[in-house]
Amino acid sequence: MTFMANGTLPKRPRLIILGNGMAGARLAEDILVLDREKFEIVMFGEEPHGNYNRILLSNVLNGSQDMGEIEINSLPWYKENGITLHAGKKVTRIDPACKKVFADGVVESYDQLVIATGSIPFVPPLPGTDLEGVFVFRTVDDCKNIAQYAKGCKKAVVIGGGLLGLEAAKGLMTHNLEVTVVEYNKWLMSVQLDETGGEILGKTVAGLGIRVRTQASTQALVGNGKVQSVHYKDGTEDEADMVVISAGIRPNISLAKSCGLGCNRAILVDDKLATSDPSIFAVGECVEHRGMVYGLVAPLWEQTKALAAHLTGTDPDRIYAGSKLATKLKVMGVELAAMGMISDVRQGDEVVQYSEPAKGIYAKAIIRDGKVSAACLVGDLGPAETLLGHFHKDTPVPTRRMDLFGGPLPQKLELSLADLPDAHPVCDCNGISKGAICNAIQAGHCTVASVGKATRAGTGCGSCKKMVKGLIEAVAGAIKVDPTESYYVSAVPMEKAILVAQIRKHKLKSVSAVLAQFGTSEDEKSKNGLASLLKSMWNKEYVDERDARFVNDRVHANIQKDGTFSVVPRMYGGVTTPQELIRIGEAAIKYNIPMVKVTGGQRIDLLGVAKEDLPGVWADIGMPSGHAYTKAFRTCKTCVGIEFCRYGTNDSTGLGIDIEKKFQGIEFPAKLKMAVSGCPRNCAESTVKDIGIIATEGGDWEISVGGGAGAHVKKTEVLCRVQSKGEALKIVGRFMQYYREHGKYLERTYDFVPRIGIETLQEIIVNDSLGIAEHLDQGIEEAVKGFVDPWLEREQPVYPGQFSEPIQVGPMYLAGTTA
Amino acid sequence: MSSIAPAVCFVDVCPLDNLPLGMGRAFVIGGRSVALFHRRGGNLFAMDNACPHKGGPLAEGMLAEGRVVCPMHARRYDGITGECDQPGECPVRVHPVAITNGMVRVGIPGDGLASEGAG
Ligand code: SRM
Ligand SMILES: Cc1cc2nc3c(=O)[nH]c(=O)nc-3n(C[C@H](O)[C@H](O)[C@H](O)COP(=O)(O)OP(=O)(O)OC[C@H]3O[C@@H](n4cnc5c(N)ncnc54)[C@H](O)[C@@H]3O)c2cc1C
Ligand code: SF4
Ligand code: FES
Numbered sequence: 042m043t044f045m046a047n048g049t050l051p052k053r054p055r056l057i058i059l060g061n062g063m064a065g066a067r068l069a070e071d072i073l074v075l076d077r078e079k080f081e082i083v084m085f086g087e088e089p090h091g092n093y094n095r096i097l098l099s100n101v102l103n104g105s106q107d108m109g110e111i112e113i114n115s116l117p118w119y120k121e122n123g124i125t126l127h128a129g130k131k132v133t134r135i136d137p138a139c140k141k142v143f144a145d146g147v148v149e150s151y152d153q154l155v156i157a158t159g160s161i162p163f164v165p166p167l168p169g170t171d172l173e174g175v176f177v178f179r180t181v182d183d184c185k186n187i188a189q190y191a192k193g194c195k196k197a198v199v200i201g202g203g204l205l206g207l208e209a210a211k212g213l214m215t216h217n218l219e220v221t222v223v224e225y226n227k228w229l230m231s232v233q234l235d236e237t238g239g240e241i242l243g244k245t246v247a248g249l250g251i252r253v254r255t256q257a258s259t260q261a262l263v264g265n266g267k268v269q270s271v272h273y274k275d276g277t278e279d280e281a282d283m284v285v286i287s288a289g290i291r292p293n294i295s296l297a298k299s300c301g302l303g304c305n306r307a308i309l310v311d312d313k314l315a316t317s318d319p320s321i322f323a324v325g326e327c328v329e330h331r332g333m334v335y336g337l338v339a340p341l342w343e344q345t346k347a348l349a350a351h352l353t354g355t356d357p358d359r360i361y362a363g364s365k366l367a368t369k370l371k372v373m374g375v376e377l378a379a380m381g382m383i384s385d386v387r388q389g390d391e392v393v394q395y396s397e398p399a400k401g402i403y404a405k406a407i408i409r410d411g412k413v414s415a416a417c418l419v420g421d422l423g424p425a426e427t428l429l430g431h432f433h434k435d436t437p438v439p440t441r442r443m444d445l446f447g448g449p450l451p452q453k454l455e456l457s458l459a460d461l462p463d464a465h466p467v468c469d470c471n472g473i474s475k476g477a478i479c480n481a482i483q484a485g486h487c488t489v490a491s492v493g494k495a496t497r498a499g500t501g502c503g504s505c506k507k508m509v510k511g512l513i514e515a516v517a518g519a520i521k522v523d524p525t526e527s528y529y530v531s532a533v534p535m536e537k538a539i540l541v542a543q544i545r546k547h548k549l550k551s552v553s554a555v556l557a558q559f560g561t562s563e564d565e566k567s568k569n570g571l572a573s574l575l576k577s578m579w580n581k582e583y584v585d586e587r588d589a590r591f592v593n594d595r596v597h598a599n600i601q602k603d604g605t606f607s608v609v610p611r612m613y614g615g616v617t618t619p620q621e622l623i624r625i626g627e628a629a630i631k632y633n634i635p636m637v638k639v640t641g642g643q644r645i646d647l648l649g650v651a652k653e654d655l656p657g658v659w660a661d662i663g664m665p666s667g668h669a670y671t672k673a674f675r676t677c678k679t680c681v682g683i684e685f686c687r688y689g690t691n692d693s694t695g696l697g698i699d700i701e702k703k704f705q706g707i708e709f710p711a712k713l714k715m716a717v718s719g720c721p722r723n724c725a726e727s728t729v730k731d732i733g734i735i736a737t738e739g740g741d742w743e744i745s746v747g748g749g750a751g752a753h754v755k756k757t758e759v760l761c762r763v764q765s766k767g768e769a770l771k772i773v774g775r776f777m778q779y780y781r782e783h784g785k786y787l788e789r790t791y792d793f794v795p796r797i798g799i800e801t802l803q804e805i806i807v808n809d810s811l812g813i814a815e816h817l818d819q820g821i822e823e824a825v826k827g828f829v830d831p832w833l834e835r836e837q838p839v840y841p842g843q844f845s846e847p848i849q850v851g852p853m854y855l856a857g858t859t860a
Numbered sequence: 861m862s863s864i865a866p867a868v869c870f871v872d873v874c875p876l877d878n879l880p881l882g883m884g885r886a887f888v889i890g891g892r893s894v895a896l897f898h899r900r901g902g903n904l905f906a907m908d909n910a911c912p913h914k915g916g917p918l919a920e921g922m923l924a925e926g927r928v929v930c931p932m933h934a935r936r937y938d939g940i941t942g943e944c945d946q947p948g949e950c951p952v953r954v955h956p957v958a959i960t961n962g963m964v965r966v967g968i969p970g971d972g973l974a975s976e977g978a979g
Contacts, residue, residue, distance in 0.1 A: 569922075588881065588883045595920075600932075842880060848873075848885075848887050848888070
């Protein structure tokens with residue numbers, strides 16, 4: 042950065058970007074890449090956040106991602122890049138004559154202004170849209186409000202069967218609602234699909250348990266203060282505790298109109314994205330260019346690139362010539378691709394179609410003058426690359442038209458990838474070619490995430506991530522393509538959020554029931570994972586099938602290399618008594634236990650116990666299970682603390698014992714270990730535990746999470762400080778429940794916490810930004826209530842042979858007497 | 861000797877009810893340690909109760925698609941053929957199972973452990 046002699050920056054032109062959404066923030070990034078010094082950038086965003094990926098909002102609604110995960114530019118990013126962001130400030134007026142914009146309490150002047158105000162949801166003029174329980178779906182706050190309200194609801198109606206409506210419906214499903222999607226047209230997604238495609242999609246959607254009502258004309262939303270039903274013109278009605286309206290969008294152009302800029306459907310711009318005022322430009326969904334208004338991100342990002350080149354002067358002649366609309370989408374797990382205008386069939390056009398209704402597969406292309414003018418695919422994206430190639434490049438279609446649909450089969454992905462030309466687009470959202478991705482891989486970016494950082498590929502809708510992976514494998518030979526990676530367990534092809542919703546919906550309470558309904562294969566890890574999930578979802582209602590458990594979890598002890606077992610009784614907070622020690626000693630003698638060892642978890646391990654002796658040992662020592670064999674809460678180590686230690690500032694043993702008594706035996710996605718230390722000397726090693734608590738010099742408790750010291754050593758990150766044991770128990774429980782609900786199977790907190798982000802966790806757990814604290818508190822209390830010491834099964838084994846030694850049968854002479 | 865197939869001798873093991881559904885159970889049949897499995901869906905199979913790898917107790921293994929997963933190091937053995945899923949690893953010896961009047965019977969080589977290698 043060049044400084045003037047007096048230390049201030051040289052005066053640079055001021056650029057104001059109005060709107061901090063997908064287009065506005067991307068423009069700022071594009072400008073910084075081309076010329077960091079050119080402008081003094083000021084931005085306004087009505088939403089009080091940084092910039093987030095709007096495309097992924099449905100994941101926030103269905104709980105599979107959090108705000109932190111979809112954030113693209115956090116608030117500090119703007120500061121680090123010298124951008125002044127007025128977040129949460131709505132601009133109310135533009136004065137083109139004085140070159141100023143006004144927001145509540147802020148006035149900023151500009152040399153150049155870019156309007157990127159996006160769209161607003163269209164709310165049809167029906168009676169009742171102002172009732173409580175009626176929502177639109179556009180912002181992250183909308184998602185939070187919908188999720189919050191859904192808690193008290195049973196039935197939801199989504200008005201609008203387009204992309205957004207279906208995304209909303211999917212999100213609502215995960216909140217355990219009966220969902221009806223209402224569509225005015227004859228079929229779903231009528232913009233992207235033709236009737237046959239729409240019908241196939243409709244069937245698939247119905248198969249997911251969503252009611253679809255097409256050709257339904259809504260007349261009114263009815264209710265007394267709160268919405269209760271939706272009435273249709275044909276006299277019928279649907280009950281609805283909540284309604285989400287996603288009946289289309291309208292460009293947000295009121296500001297532009299009122300300051301006199303030329304507008305039609307949206308703000309009119311030329312090929313340089315300039316409006317009728319030469320100092321004012323516009324990009325995004327709020328512009329109309331050559332008669333087109335776009336509603337997908339790929340075109341917007343082409344616009345911002347062109348505008349950035351032009352504004353910074355790096356390529357002053359750069360023009361934006363319009364975009365070809367092509368998109369690959371994933372709606373509720375259904376693969377879709379659409380390009381061009383599928384409804385635009387003219388005389389002389391050739392229409393080729395392929396359909397396999399039983400499998401929900403459909404493909405259609407419209408060929409005009411020997412080129413693909415439009416196409417849609419449902420259910421199988423195999424031919425997508427071929428079709429997109431023809432569509433984008435206007436290449437002549439094969440004479441054997443069938444070959445259009447004969448594109449690469451998914452399993453041959455890697456092979457066909459290698460054959461693709463470097464110019465072949467891989468990430469359609471960002472227009473990143475195969476060549477650019479291969480360069481990044483060769484430069485050492487060998488994970489999907491780091492390729493994304495280097496090239497942006499895969500950072501839009503994410504649908505090309507599989508191809509990126511394939512390329513990494515082809516180029517670097519490192520990553521293995523694993524489509525099951527996003528699944529909770531490999532035997533059921535569903536992400537955790539969807540799986541949870543489906544399990545709830547179908548009230549599946551046992552592992553065999555889930556596998557029978559949704560399983561595509563069977564393996565022991567999946568069974569274990571499902572058992573853990575079902576237990577945490579249903580608590581006492583869970584139908585516990587022992588064959589879904591690993592031997593340790595069947596006999597509540599850890600199997601040893603010689604087939605014997607170990608017994609680790611619970612010693613709350615690592616504190617024991619002479620009586621316990623005597624009982625342990627006596628049992629060790631009585632059962633001939635070969636080793637008695639102090640563990641790294643502050644308790645005692647009896648190793649080498651025969652399976653048939655387990656019930657006897659447990660009964661004789663008379664202590665509850667320490668769960669040292671399972672994916673559950675293990676120990677809470679403590680130090681002596683204030684009671685004896687001359688440095689202790691608070692009662693660490695007391696809190697550790699309270700914690701262990703309360704949360705003992707609760708199952709988690711992976712094992713969970715805790716510690717409480719009485720002062721910052723941290724003798725209980727609290728900073729390398731899943732949850733660690735340290736008493737501060739002032740006597741507060743500092744709670745930190747996400748540490749571990751096994752195969753990986755990782756220090757915890759601080760969640761918050763609290764003043765009382767009661768508060769500590771509350772926060773710990775809340776974190777535990779959030780981890781139970783959102784952790785992937787076998788994901789320790791040292792991976793989970795960085796994945797969610799500590800700031801996000803603070804927001805959710807401490808500040809209750811999602812309004813789910815009460816729900817989390819209830820969830821963990823239920824789990825606490827559901828605790829039963831598994832060692833009590835000693836009194837009544839739950840299946841034949843659980844604790845018995847092998848039964849001797851048959852005449853002994855069979856046993857090799859001839860030898 | 862090798863021209864004479866070792867006679868299989870069926871031994872009554874236990875009533876079907878004594879076999880937990882979806883799991884294995886260990887027996888010593890005529891001195892031979894055998895793991896007997898009861899798949900969900902009904903069929904039964906039996907194999908030696910010692911993993912060829914390091915002797916893991918296969919009766920404690922989980923079942924997945926008709927294979928037993930050893931509780932020690934997760935090698936998988938086919939319930940019908942005894943083949944291991946890892947290339948080049950020894951199969952486990954399997955034994956025929958029959959049910960007669962609700963009684964489960966397992967066929968054990970008549971020459972017992974001495975026949976190992978001959979059959
Ligand atoms: C008994 C004990 C060692 C000891 O004699 O002290 C032990 C024994 C085993 N540990 Fe451990 N760990 C023991 C404390 C620890 C600790 C220290 C602690 O808890 O403070 C750690 C590091 C802390 C941590 O987890 O962050 C530890 C990190 C591991 C790991 C690595 C986990 C990781 O994610 O990196 C494994 C492997 C795993 O879980 O997959 C493991 C796995 C095992 C298993 C269960 C391996 C197995 O599957 O058989 C061992 C069982 C031995 C047996 O035959 O019974 N053990 N293990 C300790 C029992 C503590 C207790 O009272 O419950
Ligand atoms: C749930 C959902 C799913 C989607 N899925 C896809 C998809 O899969 N693929 C795809 O290509 N597209 C998808 N889209 C569409 C895509 O998100 C939009 O095309 C894109 O966000 C438009 O970008 P934009 O910057 O023009 O508008 P926006 O992203 O809406 O940004 C406009 C910003 O301007 C701010 N603003 C407006 N007025 C003012 C004011 N007066 N003062 C200050 N700030 C103001 C707004 O707060 C907003 O943050 C989806 C949209 C939604 C809502
Ligand atoms: S470190 Fe843990 S897992 Fe490894 S041998 Fe020791 S007890 Fe077993
Ligand atoms: S002992 Fe069975 S796999 Fe190692």
